[in-house]
Amino acid sequence: MDNVRELPASGSTRLWLVTTAPGSAPPGDGVGVLDAEEARRAAAFRFERHRVRYIAAHLALRGILGERLGRAPSDVRFTRLACPGCGGPHGRPALADTPGPHFSLSHSGDLALVALAPAPVGADVEELPSAEVAEELTAVLHPRERAELAALAGPEERRLAVARAWVRKEAYLKGLGTGLSRGTDRDYVGALADSPGAPDGWSLRDVPMPEGYTAAVALGPGT
Template identity: 40%
Template sequence: MTGQSVRVWWARLEDGHAGLRALLDPVERARYEATADPANRGRFLVGCALSRLALGDLLGLPPADVPLRRVCPRCGGPHGKAELALPRASGGSGVDFSVTHSGGTVGVAVCRGAAVGLDVEECDARLDVDTVAPGALTDTELAALYARPAAERRSAFLRTWTRKEAVLKALGVGLSVSLRGLEVTAPDASPAVLAWPEQLAARPEPAMADMIVDGTHPASVAVVGAGALRLDRRDASATVAAYGREG
């Protein structure tokens, strides 16, 4: 099977432990210590660790030697999207990665030669689809959602959401662009973009794939700048849980 290879690593909030803090740089450590909510602090720690483990595996580097930087495009502060900070001569050219987390699930997608976006959403019974769907779906998508039986709407909505967010993350714009302007195929059809928002005009057709994590949570990955997509999925919970522990 040919196509753009994307490695998607998954871990869980419960895999975090104090030994992973050795992988944080000074900026990340300050952010970690300033985060009051324990769950958010844990997700940030696991996300940083998983990013360095996945990128180190791709680049042939020890995780601790993988440098990341965060620069806000608006203010220049150290809190923007994480990027690989390796010079071309060190193999960093053309490598992209995307981090996602929801609830107790954390994921990182890494690839060479294309921009990648990854999103996962916890399948939470507390989600009020009637409240959030009108702000995220096009009129066509919304009509199709309400044509489904009520019991199917939450999962259908979350599948559509993960596809949209993965595409916008791959383009580097995230949720600064309204989800309502981006239309994708129906949840039970192969993932593809049907219409772009005006802010983005027509873009190259992204390669996309859907996943289910832990048998429950919908996730999607999108790659821009490549043809077909080939997934290499890895459950990295044991790797994250073991890293940095004594003995």
């Protein structure tokens, strides 16, 4: 997969950066490889560029997992674990017929991030938000994170810090299996550079990204 590049490992977590821009991924619409749910989601996109990015990200995930498991990408089977918040069948995605590895996929803009780990893992990559969006996100962060942001000198520094806090938070909530339904003001992950917070039993690390993006990975108990 020419559009997939393995990044330096983050502890026991292996990471891959995927370029999903139209023309960067191998041609094809995923027919015969993606399952019915992935195909349904792909068909639901209004804009073709979003559909192409989604397909490229999911084909990359299947390729990475298939290589790890010794099977064809089309033979990788997924399920959803129970949500730890409500017990519903919409928690973390998992492999349906094998106990591991744990994995996480995130995509934004022309990039996707894949993480594989021996314990629950969450990954998040995002395009940097506009100043206006950063202000909106600030209002729903943890009180300690809002205090850190208020102490920063300029709007650009605050914008970058909001983006940093947001991907850390999303990575953790994805790894936890609740997603944003848990509430983004409940858990402290930190907004300052090189100092992510870590909810009990979890570790959080920032992942270097190309200009215009930010990313983080969260690893849960079990390693």
